[in-house]
Amino acid sequence: MLDFIINDILREPAIFLGLIAFVGLLIQKKEFTDIISGTVKTIVGVVILDAGVGILVGSILPLAGAFGVVYEMPAEYSFAPEAMTYGMDTFLSTYGTQIGIVMLSAFLLNLVIARFTKWKNVFLTGHMLFWFPVVFLAVGINAGMSGNAVLIFAGIGTTLYMVVSMALIQPLVKKVTGSDSFTLGHPTVGLSLIAAYVGKLAGDTSKSTEDLKFPKQFEFLREITITSTLVILIAYVTIVIILTIQGHSAAEVLGAGNNVFMNVFMQSITFGAGLTIMLQGVRMMLAEIVPAFKGISDKVIPNAIPGLDCPLIFPYAPNAVIIGFIVSMVTSTLTLIIIGTTGAFSFVILPLIITCFFEIGTGAVFANATGGLRGAIIGSAVAGIAMMIFMGLSLPFFSDTIADWMLIFGGNDFSILGVLGGFIARIFGG
Amino acid sequence: MSRKLKIITACGFGLGSSMLLKMKVEEVLKKHSIDAKVETSDVGSAPSAACDVIFTSYELGEKMKSQTETPIVMVRNFMDTDEIESAGLGVVKGLLE
Numbered sequence: 253m254l255d256f257i258i259n260d261i262l263r264e265p266a267i268f269l270g271l272i273a274f275v276g277l278l279i280q281k282k283e284f285t286d287i288i289s290g291t292v293k294t295i296v297g298v299v300i301l302d303a304g305v306g307i308l309v310g311s312i313l314p315l316a317g318a319f320g321v322v323y324e325m326p327a328e329y330s331f332a333p334e335a336m337t338y339g340m341d342t343f344l345s346t347y348g349t350q351i352g353i354v355m356l357s358a359f360l361l362n363l364v365i366a367r368f369t370k371w372k373n374v375f376l377t378g379h380m381l382f383w384f385p386v387v388f389l390a391v392g393i394n395a396g397m398s399g400n401a402v403l404i405f406a407g408i409g410t411t412l413y414m415v416v417s418m419a420l421i422q423p424l425v426k427k428v429t430g431s432d433s434f435t436l437g438h439p440t441v442g443l444s445l446i447a448a449y450v451g452k453l454a455g456d457t458s459k460s461t462e463d464l465k466f467p468k469q470f471e472f473l474r475e476i477t478i479t480s481t482l483v484i485l486i487a488y489v490t491i492v493i494i495l496t497i498q499g500h501s502a503a504e505v506l507g508a509g510n511n512v513f514m515n516v517f518m519q520s521i522t523f524g525a526g527l528t529i530m531l532q533g534v535r536m537m538l539a540e541i542v543p544a545f546k547g548i549s550d551k552v553i554p555n556a557i558p559g560l561d562c563p564l565i566f567p568y569a570p571n572a573v574i575i576g577f578i579v580s581m582v583t584s585t586l587t588l589i590i591i592g593t594t595g596a597f598s599f600v601i602l603p604l605i606i607t608c609f610f611e612i613g614t615g616a617v618f619a620n621a622t623g624g625l626r627g628a629i630i631g632s633a634v635a636g637i638a639m640m641i642f643m644g645l646s647l648p649f650f651s652d653t654i655a656d657w658m659l660i661f662g663g664n665d666f667s668i669l670g671v672l673g674g675f676i677a678r679i680f681g682g
Numbered sequence: 683m684s685r686k687l688k689i690i691t692a693c694g695f696g697l698g699s700s701m702l703l704k705m706k707v708e709e710v711l712k713k714h715s716i717d718a719k720v721e722t723s724d725v726g727s728a729p730s731a732a733c734d735v736i737f738t739s740y741e742l743g744e745k746m747k748s749q750t751e752t753p754i755v756m757v758r759n760f761m762d763t764d765e766i767e768s769a770g771l772g773v774v775k776g777l778l779e
Contacts, residue, residue, distance in 0.1 A: 379697040433761055438698075471745055476694050477726050528726070531695055535722055542701050560761075561698025563739075567758050570741050610694075 265348015269537060270295035272352060276544025290540040297536025298348065304533050306341035308526030309656045311519050312484065312602060314506045316659060318491045319600045321505050322498065323592045330600040331656045340657035347389055350403060354385035358410035359545055365415055366553045373418035374549045374556040377437040378542035379534050384410045384439075387666045388673055390653035395677035405680065409673055417441040417665065418559040424448055424618045428568045437559025439665035440611035442642070443635045447576070447615030448622045451631035455623015461572040461616070464625070470574050473609075477531075480605040481524030483581075487603055488516035562614040569617040572628045573609075576616025579629055580608040580636030584663075587640040597644035599651070600659070607639055607663045639663035642671070649674030687718035687777060690731055692738040692746070696724030699739075703760045707737055710767050716774060734777050737770060753777075 262268050273294035277287040313333065320330030328335035338346065359381060366374050375381060388406035397405060414437065421444060422435040436444075473479050492512055495502040502508065508515035549556055566573050584604060591597055612635045619631030643658070646667035650658050658666065691707060693699035700722040708720050723731055725742045729750035736746065736754045743756035755770040 376702075377698045378701055471741075474694065474741060474745060475725050477724065528724075531697060531724060535696055538697075538701070539722070543705055546705060560702055561693075563693055563699040564702070564760055566741065567739055 263349055265345060265352065266295045266298035268349045268352045269298050269541070272356060273540040273544070276541055276547075279544055280547055293536050294538075294540055297533050297539070299533070301530055301533025301537055302341055302344050304526050304528075304530030305344060305657065306526075307522060308530050308660065309340055311522040311526055312659060313656060314508075314519060315484070315488055315491060316600045316602060316656075318495060318502075318505050319592070319602065321500060322491065322494050323595070323600075325598065325600060328651075329598055331651075331659065333656075336655065337652045338654070340654045343390060343654050344386070347386075347393070350389055350406075351382065351385050353403060354389060354406045354410055355381055357407045358385060358414065361407070361411040362414050363549060363552055365411070366549075366556050371415055371419055372553065372555060372557050373415065373422070373435050373437075373559050374553060375414040375418060375437040375559040376542070376546055376549065377559060377561045378538040378545070380437055380439065380561075381542075381545070382534070382538065383661075383666070384413060384669075386654065387669060388413075391649050391670055391673040392677045394649055394651065394653045395674060395680075397677055397680060401680060405673075405677060409669070409676075413665070413669060414559065420445065422557075424621070425565065428565060428617060428621045432557060434558050434560050434564065436562055436565065436614070438562040438610075438614070440562050440614045442665050442668045443607075443611045443639060443663075444615040444618050446638050447612065447628075447631035447635040448618035449631075450634045451619030451623030451627025453623070454630040455619065455625075455627020457622075457624040457627070459625045460569070461575055461620045461625045461628050462569055464571050466571045466574065470578075473574055473577060476606060476609050477524055477527055479609070480527065481520055483603055483605045484523045485517065485520035488520055489513070492516060562610055565614055565617050569620050569628075572616040572620040573613035575625075575628055576613045576619070576632040576635075577609045579616075579632040580612040580639065581605070583633045583636035584608060584640050587637045591640060591644060597647070599644065599647040599655075601640060601643050601647070602659050604639060604643065604660075604663045606661060608636065611664045612636060612639065639667075642667035646670035646674070649677075685778070687716070687735070687774065688733040689718050689720045689774070690723045690728050690733045690736045691720060692723045692725055692728035692736055692742060694725055694742070696722050696727065699760055700724075703737055703757065703766075706760060706763050706766055707770070710763055710771065711774070713767075714771065716778070718774070735770075735773055737766070 270291050274291040277290045316330045388409040392402040392405045418435045421441045425435050492502040503512045615635050616628045616632045620628040643663040649670040691700040691703040704720045729746045740756045743754045
């Protein structure tokens with residue numbers, strides 16, 4: 253019986269996360285009906301998340317493959333599914349239970365540290381509490397670790413990252429918001445520090461981004477699901493043109509059938525659909541777990557400073573966010589082209605729309621505080637270049653696990669941790 | 683008065699900030715003993731979602747205004763329950779009457 257529970261029920265990731273939600277709902281003393289619906293919703297969310305990731309990644313892999321052809325890279329460097337052991341969707345459905353264990357233990361360790369040391373920050377950005385364990389587990393498993401070793405590696409890695417990153421970014425949050433009421437719990441820290449530091453060196457605080465009267469036409473960019481769909485479409489169309497100029501058959505390279513343009517158009521729409529489905533899955537999966545975590549934190553450490561999602565900083569300089577996004581999109585795309593043509597990195601890299609918006613948009617808010625409008629522009633420009641370099645350096649550490657997903661969401665602290673964690677994991681993984 | 687309201691909190695991705703806003707809105711509702719269901723959503727989906735009122739930021743609220751008939755409450759600081767209370771409580775109470 254016990255054997256059945258441990259080996260069959262708890263090995264099923266969806267059930268394990270459902271169980272965490274179930275306990276969370278019990279702790280919150282919810283009514284019977286809420287407990288049942290919350291638990292089932294969490295389980296459904298995990299399944300939706302996995303399906304969404306599959307659709308999302310599937311829609312960009314032909315693009316990655318085409319980049320590989322254009323830059324004459326071997327097939328395994330463009331993350332063809334058959335060349336990878338896992339891919340993110342398989343990784344999630346294989347290691348979901350481990351992800352749940354690491355997530356829970358890293359959060360509890362964070363609480364212990366906040367309770368007994370001077371670092372009072374508690375990481376409460378729900379989806380990031382999920383993705384950091386994924387990244388650390390992927391790095392460890394990619395390096396050949398397994399079993400308890402990889403759990404310990406990911407648990408300690410996630411905890412250390414959370415404590416250090418929240419402390420590192422807190423002075424900047426204070427500078428922008430004028431208070432110590434929160435810090436960020438988000439993989440923007442590396443890029444934000446770069447943007448803020450460069451902004452300080454190169455900037456001029458006499459003119460702020462918020463002095464600008466920003467044209468309303470740019471407001472649509474804030475709907476990032478749509479913006480990223482459009483950028484992916486532009487990338488597809490560009491690659492079709494380049495393939496054709498180079499004398500390849502775009503239809504053949506992309507596996508597109510007769511009408512290449514309709515095919516890439518639908519691939520881009522599928523990207524938007526996959527992203528929306530993935531987000532809905534994450535939302536359902538965490539709807540009950542995050543309030544439970546917050547409830548525990550409030551009880552155990554009443555004076556904790558929460559580490560929260562980066563858009564909380566956006567209202568302090570909404571123009572800076574858009575400027576950071578546009579500037580870093582430009583510099584990172586130029587970097588992408590230079591990297592591709594010089595062969596500096598041996599792996600395919602794609603435009604990183606989401607990272608440019610959330611991570612560097614946040615960085616631009618900080619850079620505006622340290623160096624005004626000029627600081628925001630130069631800081632984001634440099635952060636855009638750094639993002640691509642981080643991305644290129646980190647991909648080898650995810651090549652067998654979640655590189656396909658990193659192509660969309662990396663370039664931020666996930667990538668920095670990929671490199672740092674990867675070196676450490678290789679020592680232990682043999 | 684017995685009708686249960688459905689409230690949506692929205693942010694760019696509908697994951698982190700909206701979740702925080704949801705918890706803060708729930709705090710305010712609890713304080714005033716208002717029974718409502720609060721869910722999170724993203725800026726693209728929220729305007730078409732079936733709900734009684736949407737809570738979001740100024741930037742996203744301005745964007746959504748033209749896309750929906752649902753009343754939108756805009757909040758500058760998602761952490762500030764006082765601001766949420768002064769901006770939103772009147773709207774919520776109005777819906778219950």
